[in-house]
Structure formats: structure tokens, C-alpha cells
Amino acid sequence: MTGATTHIGLDLSSSLRPSMPIEKQCIVELDDDMSRCLFSLVEKNRANEPALFTNEHFGPRVHSGLHSNGPALFLADQSEIALFGEPEKELLEYRMIMLCDAGDMLVISHDRSEDFEAYLGDYLDIRDFDILIAADPPARASWPLPKRCLRNDELFQHIIQKTRNFGRLSIVPYMSTGHVWNLARRLAEETSAEIALAGPPPGLSRLINDKIWFSHQVKELLGQTALSPSFTVYGPAALAGHVKRLAYKTERLIIKIPNSAGSAGNLTFKASVFRNLSLNVIKAHLLEILTALGWINRFPLKVEIWETPVLVSPSAQIWVPHARDGPPVIEGLFEQVVEGVGGKFVGAIKSRMPAALQQMMAEQAMALATFFQNLGYFGRCSLDALVAGSDFDEASLHWIECNGRWGGVSVPMTLANRLLPDPDENHVVIVQKSELNLPGRPFQGAVNSLRDLLFKRGTSREGIVLLSPTTYEYGRGVHFMAIAQKLDRARELSRQAIARLIDS
DSSP states (O other), X not given: OOOEEOOTTOOOTTTOOTTSOOOOOOEEOOOHHHHHHHHHHHHHHHHHOGGGGOOGGGOTTEEESOOSSSOEEEEOOOTTSTTOOSGGGOOOGGGGGGGOOTTOXXXXXXXXXXXXXXXXXXXXXXXXXXXXXXXXXXXXXXXXXXXXXXXXXXXXXXHHHHHHHHTEEEEEESSOOHHHHHHHHHHHHHHOOEEEESSOOHHHHHHHXXXXXXXXXXXXXXXXXXXXXXXXXXXXXXXXXXXXXHTTTOSEEEEEOTTSOGGGGEEEEEGGGGTTSOHHHHHHHHHHHHHHHTOOSOOOEEEEEOOSSEEEEEEEEEEEOOGGGOSOEEEEEEEEEEETTTTEEEEEEEOOOOHHHHHHHHHHHHHHHHHHHHHTOOEEEEEEEEEESSSGGGOEEEEEEEEOSOOTXXXXXXXXXXXXXXXXXXXXXXXEEOOOOOOOOOTHHHHHHXXXXXXXXXXXXXXXXXXXXXXXXXXXXXXXEEEESSHHHHHHHHHHHHHHHHHO
């Protein structure tokens, strides 16, 4: 592959909204061998499961894309990810309001936070949006937000009226699912408007977010050495057998539920606990733990060796436009901050890896993103990896998963692009701590505690940006980003903010 090159004249005007800017940085050109390989893999996938890559059955007025103007409907629903539970259990729905513009709508499952909405207008100049509450209907708390929009007549009519007034609507979901596409279909039928959905067809979305499918594609494109040592198991006996065998080869094992996200679907174990157990005991023990998590006896699963030492857990943040609008855009490489044996995401910073390693990661990420684009993927995605080894000179880059959705890095990153005239010249420290077990408090208390530290759009060059009220109000944690021109300063701001929010 060639080195990174600046892509001149990249026109994403048909794919972007003013409130969702894409930072057009350097991209990577693929060499002919890689291009042939990925296009061959595209044809192989399409031939195997052609129905997964189409949205034709949702009607002629519904398509994958994003209108550059007109209202948008934001759905921050994570409930359709395995093990995440109903919408009310997730406290980050407000986060996607950072992508809203005047006239847009955000659907949430819980009470409004008027203090947070006032903060958005006063400090970030984000205002004049509609907050729509899709409360759980009786005995239907597990319904995802798009289905609630259809069943709540007052809410549905509000969306219909706004769509009719403009003759078009963009739907920006946290993740593209069948329920979201069905909502788009119904809106198109009711209004005869053009509905653009900022995500891929639901079948492709399921594949992209499946850890096992992703690993197979990485192996085909980049080779086995681009993956951590892992095995796919298709039943309880195979699960126990692989765990027993690998227990003698490593100190820690991880079992992954492939359609979950982050640490929610990862089970980590000390390998030594399995070495003297029978296969039947191992099988019963693992099935009991998996079932207690909410797993519904669905195989396959992944069994993976927990690599050590790990130098860093980077992610590539990518926007994938339609192919007619240019190649995928790698907006940045970030280093994830994780805690605990399960590797729970608690924040991120811009990558500080050596230039050669960043270049290699960008090249491989571009190959994967181009492959997704040619399958028909559109929208936001991130690719997570591990850099394992004793030092960066001898380190290996191993791809873990694709997050075909918005997330804890992409939303703050896009907001930073929106707030700053020169985001490349600033550092961002993202803090997402959701298990601090604090007393619940009004959100205005957070504003009062941080008032002298808060970033104010148009006047500040550094400061704290509060990203969601609900974790604070429910006493579950804190969620913000710190912006500064130097990383040390951004880290210092984040430390001050955490101390004040915990003590307030």
C-alpha cells in the first residue's frame, strides 16, 4: 500500500448536515492487490446472502443516506444490542442531542432534563430542538424506541406533521436496525416524503456488528496475523473443550457474545480455575454464568486468549459515505481508556502511537472500511484493535471488532469538530464513568460546580463540555470531555472536573 495522501476535493455535501461535520483529514489509497482482494470478498458475501444487502422491501421512498437539510429524527436506542436491556436501563440517550440542529427531534425513554437543555443553549449554542418522550407502554418496557414511536399516536403524529411540512426527513439512529427501518417505511407511507436513514440495511448492520463475522472478514483481507488467537464454538461441548485446552496455554481467557457490545458481552476468567475441572463441570459452570448475564443459549460464541502485555487499545473513527461521494474518511485514531478485567470503556484520547504504527492501522482500517462501503454500508463506524507486545517496535496490531454505530468516541469527536474552528490543533479527553455509585443530584449542581471550567462556544479555547445529564442525575457517574491545546492540560481539566463532580 501507499502512504497516507491528502484527498483533495472530497465532496460529502450530499451526505452531511451542518450539525454533524466530518473532519476531512488524510486518507489512505489502496493498492491494486488489496482492491482486487476486497472486491472479490464483496462478491463472495453478496452471492452467499444477497437479501442482507438490500432495503428494497422498505419501499421506494426509504433509502440509506442523510439529507443535508430538513428535520432529522435522532434515536439513541441501544436496547437492541444483546444484554443491554430495555431503553430505560441505558442513561446515555441524551448524548446524541450533540448532533442535533434547530428543528431536529430526539427521542428519549425517560423524563426530560430541562437544566441540561438550558446548558446546551447557554454554553454550546445548541437549541430549538424537540425532545420526544417515548415512555414504556404497560407491560411493554422491552419495546425499542422506534416501535414505541409507532405505537404512541401523539408522538407519531408529531413526527408525521414535521415530515409533511418539509417533505423529507432524516433518521439518525444509534444503530441501524429492522425496527428503525420499519419506522422509516411507515413514515414514508403516511407522508409520501423521502426518508433518508443514516445507516446500512438492517441485515448488513447485523453482520457488521457481529464479532465472529468481522473476524472472518479480517482474516480474508488482512490475514490470520491481524487477529488475536481465538476460536468460534458452535455448542456447549465445544465451548468446554476449547476452554479446557486453552487453560493450559494462557493465564486469562475471554468468552465473547458476538452480537453484544463493549464489555457487556465479554466474560473474562483466570485460566487456572479450569485446569483441574472435568469437561462436564466446565460446561455447566459456563452455561450458568452466561445465562445469568441474559444470554439466551444462542451459539456461536468466541473463545479468545487474553493477550498480554497490551500496550494500547486503539480505535479508528470512520465515516463511510456512499461510494459516489468518495472513499471512507478516517477522522482520527484514538486510544481507549479501559478499566477492570473486562476492559470496560471509560474514556479516550487521541492516539499517541508511533507514526509507523498509526500508518499501518490507518491502511488496514481503510481496507476494511472500503470493503464495508462496497457491501452497501453507509454511516458512522469505528474499528477497535489491540496493540500487543513488550514495546512498540515489536508490537502486533490485532483487530477486535467493528462497531457499526455511533458511540462513546464518535459523538464527542463530532461535537468537537462542531465546536472548534481548528479541531486538529486541540486535544480531547473523553470521560465516561458510569458505575461510581454516587447520590443522585439535579444536573444544575454539575453546572454550578464546574462553571469556571466549562467550555463556552465562541469565546473559550479550552474547557469542559458536559455530554449527558442522566448518569449524574441518577448517581451513576459522570460523562464529559475536556478540550485543550495540550494533552496534559486537557487531562488536568478532566481530573479537576471529576473531583468536583464527585464531591458536589
